[in-house]
Amino acid sequence: MAAVKLTDIMKKRQLLSFELFPPKTEKGMSNLSGTIEHLREFHPDYISVTYGAGGGNVGANREVCRMIQKAEMVPVTHFTVIRNTKEGIKEQLKAYLDEGIDHILALRGDFPRGENSTGGDFKYATDLVRFIRNEFGDRFEIAVAGSPEGHIACRSLEADIAVLRQKQDNGADYIMTQLCWNMEQFKYWLDAIRKAGITMPVDVGIMPVLDQAATINMALSRNGCVMERELSRIISKYWIFPNPFDKEPFDDALEQKKADFKxxxxEYTIRQIDKYRSLGVDGIHLYALNKWKDVTEIINACGMCTRV
Known part of the structure; x- marks a missing residue:
């Protein structure tokens, strides 16, 4: 059994956690240890670490997990089925357990560029959850992704909820949600999954709104998210001409607009966290984007945690 059961903590109180990604450079990796130390001041219940398609950065992923352990916090590793065989998955998961990493976010993962299949033995996250349970029993605590607006690859929200129920039936422990700015939709989804018999705790994933291009990219190219009126208004008010994706925008007020938008x-992110907390969700999982200063400001402003 996992040494620390996050689901047990969720029964007592709302969790606070962060997501980090393995930097691609040595300098970025060396800077990350400082970021982890700063985030540690908030006593997060865990820090999750992303995992590249096909495990291309699995070595860096494990290194970041070890850094989190060294800072005396709980790492939760992302893990995908992309280009993974059953034997390969088994070997990798054994390696994680040997290093004391026993919390996992089980994902299908994004298809590699130019491909339209997983290229491995499993097609779905449901398969991975079942495999982990069959092979390792309760040695891992398993989180799974939940999409309040429905996964873009799923034919309907109802079908997506049915898949989420299957993940629970296959042995998943709790849900980490994809980003969702539409609060009414989130409330509908939360009610719908409970009616579907899904009892897993819900840990809400929140991406801080810091950069125009990144916000639009995450919403439209990755998740098909509805950008609610308030967020769209903020983007419009500080729009960078000709567009925020231009490497050399001609906007005369570029730097001021970037600062004002951020x-x-x-402020928008803080209000969103307030709304989620008021709904009684089981946790707030903040995508730290490896930027501890911005996260610190957000956490302090919404009063979730006091630095010690």
Missing amino acids: KAGM
Whole structure:
């Protein structure tokens, strides 16, 4: 059994956690240890670490997990089925357990560029959850992704909820949600999954709104998210001409707009966290984007945690 059961903590109180990604450079990796130390001041219940398609950065993933352990916190590793065989998955998961990493977010993962299949032995996250349970029993605590607006690859929200129920039936422990700015939709989804017999705790994933291009990219190219009126208004108010994706925008007020957008975006993020907390969700999982200063400002402003 996993040494620390996050689901047991969720029965007592709301969790606070962060997501980090393995930097691609040595300098980025060396800087990350400082970021982890700063985040540690909030006593997060865990820190999750992303995992590249096909496990291309699995070595870096494990290194970041070890850094989190060294800082005396709980790492939760992402894990995908992309280009993974059953034997390969088994070997990798044994390696994680040997290093004391026994919390996992089981994902299908994004298809590699130019491909339209997983290229491995499993097609879905449901298969991975079942495999982990069959092979390792309760040695892992398993989180799974939940999409309040429905996964973009799923034919309907109802079908997506049915898949989430299957993940629970196959042995998943709790849900980490994809980003969702539409609060009414989230409330509908939360009610719908409970009616479907899904009792898993819900840990809400929140991406801080800091950069126009990144916000639009995450919403439209990855998740098909509805950008609610308030967020769209902020983007419009500080729109960078000709567009925020241009490497050399001609906007005369570029730096001021970036600063104003970031300030408004952080205030928007804080209000969103307030709304989620008021719904009684089981945890707030903040995508730290490896930026501890911005996260610190957000956490302090919404009063979730006091630095010690």
